Amino acid sequence: MADTNFDVIVVGGGPGGYVCAIRCAQLGLKTAVVERERLGGICLNWGCIPTKALLRSSEIWHLMHRLGEFGFSADNFKFDIAKIVARSRAVSQQLSNGVGFLMKKHKITVIAGEAKLTGKGKLTVMSGGKPSDYTAKNIVLATGARARTLPGMEPDGLLIWTYREAMVPPSFPKSLLVVGSGAIGIEFASFYRTLGAEVTVVEVLDRVLPVEDEEISAFAAKAFTKQGMKLKTGTTVTELKKGADNVTCTLKAKDGKLETITVDRVILAMGIVGNVENIGLEAAGIKVDRTHVVAGKFGETGVDGVWAIGDLVGGPWLAHKAMHEGVIVAEKIAGVKGVHPLNTSNVPGCTYCWPQVASVGMTEAKAKESGRKIKVGKFPFIGNGKAIALGEAEGLVKTVFDATTGELLGAHMIGAEVTELIQGYVIAKTGELTDEELAHTIFPHPTLSEMMHEAVLAADNKAMHI
Amino acid sequence: MATNILMPALSPTMEEGKLARWLVKEGDTVKSGTILAEIETDKATMEFEAVDEGRIGKILVPEGSEGVKVNAPIAILLDEGEKLGAMDIPAAMKDIKAAVKSEIAPPGAGGAQSTKAEAPKAEAPKAAPAPSAPAAHPAGEGNRLFASPLARRIAAQKGVDLAALAGSGPRGRIVAHDVEHAQPGLPRPAAAAPAAASGGGAQGTTGFAALPDAKLFYKVGEYEEIPHDSMRKAIAKRLTAAKALIPHYYLTIDCNLTSLMATREALNSAAPKNKEKQPAYKLSVNDFVVKASAMALIRHPDVNASWTDTAILRHKHADVGIAVAIPSGLITPIVFAAETKGLAQISNEVKELAGKAKDKKLKPNEYEGGGFSVSNLGMFGVKEFTSIINPPQSCIIAVGAGEERAIVVNGKIEVATMMSVTMSCDHRVVDGATGAKFLQTFKQFIEEPASMLL
Numbered sequence: 078m079a080d081t082n083f084d085v086i087v088v089g090g091g092p093g094g095y096v097c098a099i100r101c102a103q104l105g106l107k108t109a110v111v112e113r114e115r116l117g118g119i120c121l122n123w124g125c126i127p128t129k130a131l132l133r134s135s136e137i138w139h140l141m142h143r144l145g146e147f148g149f150s151a152d153n154f155k156f157d158i159a160k161i162v163a164r165s166r167a168v169s170q171q172l173s174n175g176v177g178f179l180m181k182k183h184k185i186t187v188i189a190g191e192a193k194l195t196g197k198g199k200l201t202v203m204s205g206g207k208p209s210d211y212t213a214k215n216i217v218l219a220t221g222a223r224a225r226t227l228p229g230m231e232p233d234g235l236l237i238w239t240y241r242e243a244m245v246p247p248s249f250p251k252s253l254l255v256v257g258s259g260a261i262g263i264e265f266a267s268f269y270r271t272l273g274a275e276v277t278v279v280e281v282l283d284r285v286l287p288v289e290d291e292e293i294s295a296f297a298a299k300a301f302t303k304q305g306m307k308l309k310t311g312t313t314v315t316e317l318k319k320g321a322d323n324v325t326c327t328l329k330a331k332d333g334k335l336e337t338i339t340v341d342r343v344i345l346a347m348g349i350v351g352n353v354e355n356i357g358l359e360a361a362g363i364k365v366d367r368t369h370v371v372a373g374k375f376g377e378t379g380v381d382g383v384w385a386i387g388d389l390v391g392g393p394w395l396a397h398k399a400m401h402e403g404v405i406v407a408e409k410i411a412g413v414k415g416v417h418p419l420n421t422s423n424v425p426g427c428t429y430c431w432p433q434v435a436s437v438g439m440t441e442a443k444a445k446e447s448g449r450k451i452k453v454g455k456f457p458f459i460g461n462g463k464a465i466a467l468g469e470a471e472g473l474v475k476t477v478f479d480a481t482t483g484e485l486l487g488a489h490m491i492g493a494e495v496t497e498l499i500q501g502y503v504i505a506k507t508g509e510l511t512d513e514e515l516a517h518t519i520f521p522h523p524t525l526s527e528m529m530h531e532a533v534l535a536a537d538n539k540a541m542h543i
Numbered sequence: 544m545a546t547n548i549l550m551p552a553l554s555p556t557m558e559e560g561k562l563a564r565w566l567v568k569e570g571d572t573v574k575s576g577t578i579l580a581e582i583e584t585d586k587a588t589m590e591f592e593a594v595d596e597g598r599i600g601k602i603l604v605p606e607g608s609e610g611v612k613v614n615a616p617i618a619i620l621l622d623e624g625e626k627l628g629a630m631d632i633p634a635a636m637k638d639i640k641a642a643v644k645s646e647i648a649p650p651g652a653g654g655a656q657s658t659k660a661e662a663p664k665a666e667a668p669k670a671a672p673a674p675s676a677p678a679a680h681p682a683g684e685g686n687r688l689f690a691s692p693l694a695r696r697i698a699a700q701k702g703v704d705l706a707a708l709a710g711s712g713p714r715g716r717i718v719a720h721d722v723e724h725a726q727p728g729l730p731r732p733a734a735a736a737p738a739a740a741s742g743g744g745a746q747g748t749t750g751f752a753a754l755p756d757a758k759l760f761y762k763v764g765e766y767e768e769i770p771h772d773s774m775r776k777a778i779a780k781r782l783t784a785a786k787a788l789i790p791h792y793y794l795t796i797d798c799n800l801t802s803l804m805a806t807r808e809a810l811n812s813a814a815p816k817n818k819e820k821q822p823a824y825k826l827s828v829n830d831f832v833v834k835a836s837a838m839a840l841i842r843h844p845d846v847n848a849s850w851t852d853t854a855i856l857r858h859k860h861a862d863v864g865i866a867v868a869i870p871s872g873l874i875t876p877i878v879f880a881a882e883t884k885g886l887a888q889i890s891n892e893v894k895e896l897a898g899k900a901k902d903k904k905l906k907p908n909e910y911e912g913g914g915f916s917v918s919n920l921g922m923f924g925v926k927e928f929t930s931i932i933n934p935p936q937s938c939i940i941a942v943g944a945g946e947e948r949a950i951v952v953n954g955k956i957e958v959a960t961m962m963s964v965t966m967s968c969d970h971r972v973v974d975g976a977t978g979a980k981f982l983q984t985f986k987q988f989i990e991e992p993a994s995m996l997l
Contacts, residue, residue, distance in 0.1 A: 104614070107594075414556070415713070482700065482719075483693070484719070509691030509692060509693035513696075514692050
């Protein structure tokens with residue numbers, strides 16, 4: 078008879094759930110994870126990781142077109158979408174297996190099936206139509222989220238895709254409409270455009286990547302347009318009419334003007350909704366607000382012994398935020414002293430389009446709105462030796478400081494490898510370093526990171542290489 | 544595969560402990576439930592059981608090691624048949640260096656101890672530095688103040704004295720939030736109190752001149768040196784903090800025990816006896832004191848409370864701690880929800896707790912928390928005394944001996960058995976009249992125990 082009683086059962090084996098389980102196990106708690114599909118969740122199987130594998134392929138494709146610039150010549154190169162997809166799937170598989178190994182290493186029981194709260198400290202897991210009952214002192218809900226759909230715009234998996242189908246295209250579409258220009262939409266737009274598809278992006282707001290700083294948005298829009306992407310901001314989709322092997326889309330601009338375009342496929346990326354259904358939330362008395370569980374700053378649901386983390390709760394809906402919440406909840410459960418709640422203004426965001434975008438904290442506009450006296454520093458990639466040597470002279474680093482206290486309010490970057498660079502500013506923000514410590518920090522030469530230094534200095538008009 | 548056995552946290556507040564004794568050796572096979580070691584905290588010695596099965600591959604922390612941090616690896620557990628890999632030890636050992644504190648005395652006293660023999664006089668001025676900081680920030684290492692650069696900048700701009708603040712960041716580091724919520728120019732003694740009480744400790748409290756090292760006054764060889772064990776250190780740290788940071792005041796009341804002694808006698812002689820002629824209970828005066836305290840606490844919830852920065856926590860049950868002297872110090876096990884328990888149950892529970900305390904077998908959940916304490920030195924003939932409040936509680940009563948005294952009743956001198964009780968109160972929680980009303984009720988219950996039945 079398998080063990081059915083645990084200190085902690087985590088529902089959902091995504092990045093929030095499995096990390097929470099590992100931390101619980103590290104703290105000596107007897108832990109289990111319930112997963113209905115594959116360990117690693119969306120992030121690892123259908124999100125962050127496989128898209129990075131796809132985008133690596135499109136980046137190489139892009140570089141192959143620039144071979145001459147670096148002193149090479151070759152011609153007649155081709156890509157095979159099936160192989161690109163196969164590599165992406167293999168990467169996912171390897172990492173999902175890795176999570177399985179981590180569960181084993183930490184002696185965490187993995188329960189396959191769908192879990193539902195059935196009473197205080199009780200869960201029923203349905204697996205292959207058979208229910209099994211479990212008990213736990215603490216239950217952590219980490220069921221994640223899925224793509225948002227709107228009436229009349231339901232994905233069918235064939236012509237109208239969500240991220241799931243877009244990640245495993247059976248053939249390469251010649252033309253695409255991407256609905257939504259957040260991180261998910263723009264990454265797919267970038268992947269398909271770089272490999273040669275005609276890509277149109279529709280965004281209801283007045284700019285692409287609308288959560289980013291305006292200046293970064295504008296920079297990105299210019300770069301995407303130069304690559305041949307068509308961006309339609311302030312525009313909505315009013316109708317998707319499916320043909321035999323194409324979709325006719327009616328778009329409505331802000332001024333009411335209608336336009337029809339016909340594309341091979343449509344990718345819906347209009348945000349996400351929390352997976353709040355069929356987990357027994359209502360019966361347990363757990364509050365849900367617009368498809369997300371209402372949780373306290375330490376993941377408390379208001380019901381004793383039930384916690385919630387990750388995409389299931391409030392944003393930002395990012396894997397690294399879910400992981401951090403998983404750790405916080407595990408430590409709260411174990412009674413670790415001095416656990417701090419997550420500070421959302423210190424959560425970085427990364428978009429792996431080309432050029433990459435990364436940011437943390439307030440945009441310039443938000444900082445101004447907050448009523449502070451601010452100072453802004455900017456430094457372009459063209460002023461950086463390493464960027465030029467790499468052949469990546471397109472980009473910008475921007476810092477926003479409180480002019481009175483020197484607090485780093487936000488940092489915004491666009492260009493090569495900025496997703497790897499942003500953590501420097503995140504550490505600075507988390508450790509509450511001011512402009513002064515950052516100015517006194519020695520950045521290695523020649524690196525792209527020097528631009529981060531220069532963008533700090535620029536806020537006081539002290540930048541060197543511009 | 545090899546896994547690390549980690550130093551357990553035996554209570555929510557435990558940060559480090561002494562690995563008193565290993566009960567297994569390298570090569571031993573263990574299964575879930577095997578007792579691996581004895582861990583000594585500042586309060587108790589507890590057995591540490593294995594959770595997983597396997598074989599002890601390597602003991603990383605030798606027995607007798609003090610200051611072993613919670614979650615530090617203390618041994619490596621191997622699966623059956625598995626050999627210890629070369630990789631396993633270095634990885635684990637790295638953590639150990641950080642985890643096991645060297646056995647050097649705490650900062651401040653440390654320098655003096657190691658060099659005193661050679662140059663005792665040179666140390667004297669160092670031992671009493673002029674207090675430069677006006678308020679009490681619990682400094683960690685030496686007197687360094689930990690604050691983020693942003694916190695420092697905002698403090699300078701707002702005119703906030705960082706030394707007066709309690710940090711809410713990692714390891715008590717002062718962060719911007721702490722400064723933003725501080726009053727300019729005003730230290731926050733209330734906020735500093737709990738932080739210092741829990742973490743700062745005696746030596747870490749700036750603003751007080753350090754006391755001279757007693758060793759400077761006596762010749763080596765004319766005294767026996769007894770190193771502090773962890774309980775002694777905890778008593779020193781907690782009580783120094785409690786006395787320094789809690790605004791104590793004291794209320795004394797005399798109780799006439801005539802009726803109580805008669806009730807006690809009647810109840811004890813009526814106790815049913817078992818086959819060995821042992822009575823089912825034997826009530827002491829102190830059992831009545833515990834019961835009367837519990838009943839009075841329920842009548843006066845203002846007294847049954849704890850101070851926090853932002854609120855007073857009013858407890859729903861009367862959890863009464865009883866100070867128990869044990870050979871190495873003292874500990875205060877708790878009779879939980881004493882208002883719901885009868886005298887016989889209280890009496891037997893106290894006996895059991897005291898026995899466990901003497902054997903150092905109390906579990907943290909048997910002595911942590913509580914809403915009130917009773918300290919009784921009557922058995923030593925002490926007439927009256929004052930106690931130091933036992934945080935996080937707000938009040939403690941010091942109970943003196945029941946003794947025959949001449950009292951005046953209706954203008955005539957009579958002889959009665961009297962007992963003096965002095966309550967120490969935390970003025971932040973319990974104001975004078977509140978404390979006095981509580982004592983009045985307590986006295987009524989003691990003088991007429993039957994009224995507890997009402």
